[in-house]
Amino acid sequence: MKVRTRKQEIFYTASRLFKEKGYTAVTMRDLAAxxxxxxxxxxNHISSKEEILYEVIMTIAESFTKGIEEIRFGEGAIKDKLSLVVAQHVNLTANHPYGxxxxxxxxxxxxxxxxxYLKLRNTYEQHFREIIKEGKTQGILKDIDEEVxxxxxxxxxRNLYLWIPKKADLDRDKLIESLGQTLLEGIEK
Amino acid sequence: MKVRTRKQEIFYTASRLFKEKGYTAVTMRDLAAxxxxxxxxxxNHISSKEEILYEVIMTIAESFTKGIEEIRFGEGAIKDKLSLVVAQHVNLTANHPYGxxxxxxxxxxxxxxxxxYLKLRNTYEQHFREIIKEGKTQGILKDIDEEVxxxxxxxxxRNLYLWIPKKADLDRDKLIESLGQTLLEGIEK
DNA sequence: ATTTTAAACTAACAATTGTTAGTTTTGTGA
DNA sequence: TCACAAAACTAACAATTGTTAGTTTAAAAT
Structure with a gap:
């Protein structure tokens, strides 16, 4: 996340503080300092505290929903689509570790x-659900409750943001690979 | 969570509000109302706002750590131990949906x-890690990075608390079963 | 060099925060 | 019925909150 303008610096710094203490606990004086x-x-740069939160959240939320939409309606096998969803999540999280x-x-x-926001999230989940449904229809996925x-x-x-920073060593492609394997094929031999 | 005393009612109601808005955003006037x-x-019942948070968090955290300790050092195969960890998580989450x-x-x-708290959490994770390690040593688990x-x-x-309330229909034993399968054996046929 | 614009500052505001002091009400056991 | 303790109340506090107004400084454009 390259910061160009002061406004962007405010957004970025705010998102970092929000991660540490949560939105409500971060005061404008904290942020200013x-x-x-x-x-x-x-x-002089923003109009309210909430505008910051809005910007931080919506930017990412839109990327997620747009991304999964492309995956769902794109070419490729269901298994590949699922891997792509994992990859998108890793990538977006790596690009917005705080947000x-x-x-x-x-x-x-x-x-x-x-x-x-909730609309975007519902849309995201719905696309994901449809991919899973299709996988079950095709007989590629086990007959486990979709919601599960x-x-x-x-x-x-959703928890990736908590440990991606800690695992900076594990390089990104390896993470996508092993995480995809874990989530899709399980851990048991 | 049966509530017996006013003090417990305060803790319980607080945990419900904390889930909705987060600790910082819940005021003592909100809670009182x-x-x-x-x-x-x-x-008259508590000594500070933070005492409430402490009580809510530590009660559960101690259950988790104590529970996984028993699992780790108990009898049984690694696979069963992993299933037990999942089951404990489902059960504790069902018993403390807000906390x-x-x-x-x-x-x-x-x-x-x-x-x-952090000490308890580290201990919990360490026990979990050791179970996984042993599974890998025994050749029961795939050779995937432990941390992954x-x-x-x-x-x-950790996200169970968000959707257990929504899936009240899916009964608990079924959830433990299908969640265990998903996490351990994967979703692909 | 002068004007204009952007971005910093100081000072203050009204509202809200957790908490305390002191008082009144409620319920229980003697 | 009376006394006592538990638990409610009102009123207020000092601190902190997001935000605004008005002013000064710095940078850019003319």
Whole structure:
């Protein structure tokens, strides 16, 4: 995440603080200090605290939904599509290591944007569900409750932001590979 | 979670609110209103807001760590132990549907209790890791990076609190069964 | 060099925060 | 019935919150 303008620096720094303490616990004075400025000065660049949250969350949420849409309607076998979903998650998380925390934990503090966000999330989950359904129809996936499959995979992927930073060593392609294997083929021999 | 005393009612109601909005965003006046009392009255039962968080989190955290310790050092095959870990997670989450949210998202707002909590969590993860290691040593588990296995399973389990309430229909034993299968054997045929 | 614009500052606001002090009500056992 | 303890209340506090107004400094454009 290359930072070009001051406004972007504010968004980025905010997302970092949001991850550490959560949106509500981060004050505008905290943020200002981290940026190296007085609280009031922030308002030369942004219009409200919530605007920051909105920007951080929606940017990522839109990428996710757009991405899975392309995967779902794209070419390729179901197994490959599932691998692509895992890969997209790893990549987006690696690109937005901080923002993912707000996406997961702070979306309820969105005001006007909350319904927008929930709509995107529902759409995302629906696309994912359809991919799984098709896999079951084709007889490629086991006959396990769809919701269990969906939330099992999604559960792991949603937590990626917590340990991707810690596992910087494990390179990205290896992670995509082994995580995909774990989630799709299981861990038992 | 049967509530017996007013104090327990406060803890329980608080954990419910904490799940909805997060610890920081819940005010003592919010909590008081939900309990049907004025904010100051809460202090006849508790000594601080943080005490509530501490109680909610530590009760559950201790159950987890104690539980996995028994599993790890108990009898039985590794595969069964892994299933037991999944089962314990489902059961504890079902028994503490709200508190799990704080355990996951609000522990950083613990003051004196934070290091205690982190110690419990590390111990938990370490026991889990050892079970996985033994599985690999015995040749029962695939040769996938331990950390990937650990956090993949744990990632899913940590999110259980978000959808167990929504899937009240899927009965508990079925959930343990299908979730265990998904996590351990994978979803591909 | 001068004007204009962008971005920092200081000071303050009204509202909200967790918490305390002191008082009144409620319920229980003697 | 009375006394006592538990638990509610009102009122207020000091600190902190997001935000605004007005001003000064720095940078860019003319």
């Amino acid at each position: 981290a940026v190296g400025v007085k609280a009031a000065s922030l308002y 993912m925390a707000s996406l997961n934990n702070d979306w309820m503090h969105l005001d006007s944007g909350k319904s927008q 499959i969906l939330f099992s995979i999604l559960g792991t992927l | 939900a309990v049907g009392v004025k904010a100051a009255s809460l202090y 799990m949210a704080s355990l996951n998202n609000d522990w950083m707002h613990l003051d004196s209790g934070k290091s205690q 296995i650990l956090f993949s399973i744990l990632g899913t389990l």
